[in-house]
Amino acid sequence: PTTEPQSGSGHELVVVANRLPVxxxxxxxxxxxxxxxxxxxxxxxxxxxRTVDSGAWVxxxxxxGEAPEPFEADGMHLYPVALEQEDVEKYYxxxxxxxxxxxxxxxxxxxxxxxxxxxxxxxxxxxxAQAAAPVTSRRGVVWVHDYQLQLVPEMIRAARPDxxxxxxNHIPFPPVExxxxxxxRNQILRGLxxxxxxxxxxxxxxxxxxxxxxxxxxxHVEGHVITVPGIGSAPAREVVAKTFPISxxxxxxxxxxxxxxxxxxxxxxxxxxxxxxxxxxxxxxLDYTKGIRHRLKAWQELLNDGSVDPHETVMIxxxxxxxxxxxxxxxxxDEVELTVGRINGDFAPIGRPAVSYQHRSFDRxxxxxxxxxxxxxxxxxxxxxxxxxxxxxxxxRPDLRGVLVLSEFAGAADExxxxxxxxxxxxxxxxxxxxxxxxxxEEDQEEAMRSLRRQVMDNDVQAWAHSFLDxxxxxxxPQDDAPAV
Ligand code: ADP
Ligand code: F6P
Numbered sequence: 001p002t003t004e005p006q007s008g009s010g011h012e013l014v015v016v017a018n019r020l021p022v023x024x025x026x027x028x029x030x031x032x033x034x035x036x037x038x039x040x041x042x043x044x045x046x047x048x049x050r051t052v053d054s055g056a057w058v059x060x061x062x063x064x065g066e067a068p069e070p071f072e073a074d075g076m077h078l079y080p081v082a083l084e085q086e087d088v089e090k091y092y093x094x095x096x097x098x099x100x101x102x103x104x105x106x107x108x109x110x111x112x113x114x115x116x117x118x119x120x121x122x123x124x125x126x127x128x129a130q131a132a133a134p135v136t137s138r139r140g141v142v143w144v145h146d147y148q149l150q151l152v153p154e155m156i157r158a159a160r161p162d163x164x165x166x167x168x169n170h171i172p173f174p175p176v177e178x179x180x181x182x183x184x185r186n187q188i189l190r191g192l193x194x195x196x197x198x199x200x201x202x203x204x205x206x207x208x209x210x211x212x213x214x215x216x217x218x219x220h221v222e223g224h225v226i227t228v229p230g231i232g233s234a235p236a237r238e239v240v241a242k243t244f245p246i247s248x249x250x251x252x253x254x255x256x257x258x259x260x261x262x263x264x265x266x267x268x269x270x271x272x273x274x275x276x277x278x279x280x281x282x283x284x285x286l287d288y289t290k291g292i293r294h295r296l297k298a299w300q301e302l303l304n305d306g307s308v309d310p311h312e313t314v315m316i317x318x319x320x321x322x323x324x325x326x327x328x329x330x331x332x333x334d335e336v337e338l339t340v341g342r343i344n345g346d347f348a349p350i351g352r353p354a355v356s357y358q359h360r361s362f363d364r365x366x367x368x369x370x371x372x373x374x375x376x377x378x379x380x381x382x383x384x385x386x387x388x389x390x391x392x393x394x395x396x397r398p399d400l401r402g403v404l405v406l407s408e409f410a411g412a413a414d415e416x417x418x419x420x421x422x423x424x425x426x427x428x429x430x431x432x433x434x435x436x437x438x439x440x441x442e443e444d445q446e447e448a449m450r451s452l453r454r455q456v457m458d459n460d461v462q463a464w465a466h467s468f469l470d471x472x473x474x475x476x477x478p479q480d481d482a483p484a485v
Pocket of ligand 1: 041361388
């Protein structure tokens with residue numbers, strides 16, 4: 001059966017991602033509530049798609065079972081893909097988040113592999129490809145996102161040789177020595193090479209990918225261009241693998257800081273915490289890659305040795321619930337909550353926390369108020385594709401106040417050179433950086449923040465999307481002999 005759309009139908013730009021921009025939640029009365037999905041991918045792509053006329057987004061609605069019918073939201077056409085409970089366990093929690101995620105993040109925890117997880121990864125990727133192929137217009141563009149869907153480009157190419165296919169990896173791509181451990185590694189590379197352009201966050205990720213293609217598949221690589229040999233009589237194709245550091249809707253975040261309601265929420269937040277002299281903030285999904293344990297250890301030691309006075313300084317740790325049925329995430333939550341309890345038991349004055357721990361989601365306004373209230377933001381990821389929180393903090397400080405402490409293992413460290421850069425594995429360095437940030441004179445804060453803002457305000461997510469799509473436009477050569485619709 002043909003997967004091509006009827007003449008004149010289909011969307012010119014189709015985004016394919018594991019999650020839709022909104023998650024369906026069933027309320028106690030059986031009604032469905034739609035809430036923004038977690039993670040940086042959605043933050044970034046949602047604002048890109050808002051500027052695209054009649055774009056489509058293919059993804060999972062966040063709960064197992066039947067998929068809702070396609071629907072429209074904010075001018076976007078959403079095509080839900082169904083994941084059965086077994087797919088959620090094997091494709092999403094298993095191969096995506098217990099095999100690929102730890103392996104691609106430098107094996108901070110041990111990757112687990114089961115062959116049945118791989119089978120589910122293949123069949124689920126096929127389901128996403130089958131949902132995207134028929135809704136893409138003739139010679140349209142399909143933009144596939146992230147590690148959960150690395151086989152989708154090749155599957156779409158097989159069904160729709162007329163379309164251009166881009167893939168963007170939001171997380172790191174590991175060095176070839178680590179990637180080589182992955183069972184089915186060559187199938188993953190071939191899946192990705194179904195694309196015309198494969199994009200990465202950092203130059204080191206692009207280089208790691210190119211090295212893996214050269215070493216494991218033996219394909220010719222020149223600069224950023226890979227020659228993929230054709231099968232049988234099919235001609236060879238060229239695939240570009242390049243670096244496109246993702247960003248945020250910087251102007252929209254910055255504009256929120258002028259909103260009277262957000263300004264009032266910022267003041268209220270400080271009052272609620274007892275008007276401390278300084279507020280230190282961490283905002284992360286509750287994920288072992290984010291270095292939350294290292295951060296809390298450093299904070300605990302600073303309180304313990306008296307370098308920080310809990311009557312004057314409060315830490316807020318926002319930890320969004322994430323992947324709660326995956327073992328490493330359960331353990332992390334237990335450890336973080338135990339440590340927060342100990343810190344508060346040992347150091348919190350009556351009526352005020354030493355660490356205010358928030359295990360839930362906040363709306364954009366509250367998030368901006370948190371950034372505006374924070375004197376120091378700690379981004380201490382042990383490994384992170386980009387880390388949009390770092391950029392959101394900078395965009396939230398047009399007043400040029402506040403200090404960003406940033407791990408050199410976050411992609412953002414390649415661009416945000418004026419931050420206080422740290423190796424979060426070194427607890428002494430982390431403590432010293434936190435103290436330096438807390439004591440930084442206002443002139444120095446202003447100088448650093450001005451430089452950071454130049455970077456973030458000039459390089460926003462719209463510019464990122466344009467540069468990726470421009471590259472795709474130039475490099476993709478849809479097959480001219482592809483069947484006409
Ligand atoms: P990741 O994609 O790994 O989650 P990023 O830092 O790139 O990490 O993106 C996280 C995004 O999620 C940011 O836009 C951040 O503001 C948002 N976010 C994080 N925690 C929360 C929360 N508790 N409530 C609402 N949004 C959150
Ligand atoms: O790139 C980061 C990312 O893994 C996205 O792919 C994902 O949507 C987000 O973080 C949140 O994770 P999850 O979808 O597993 O809740």
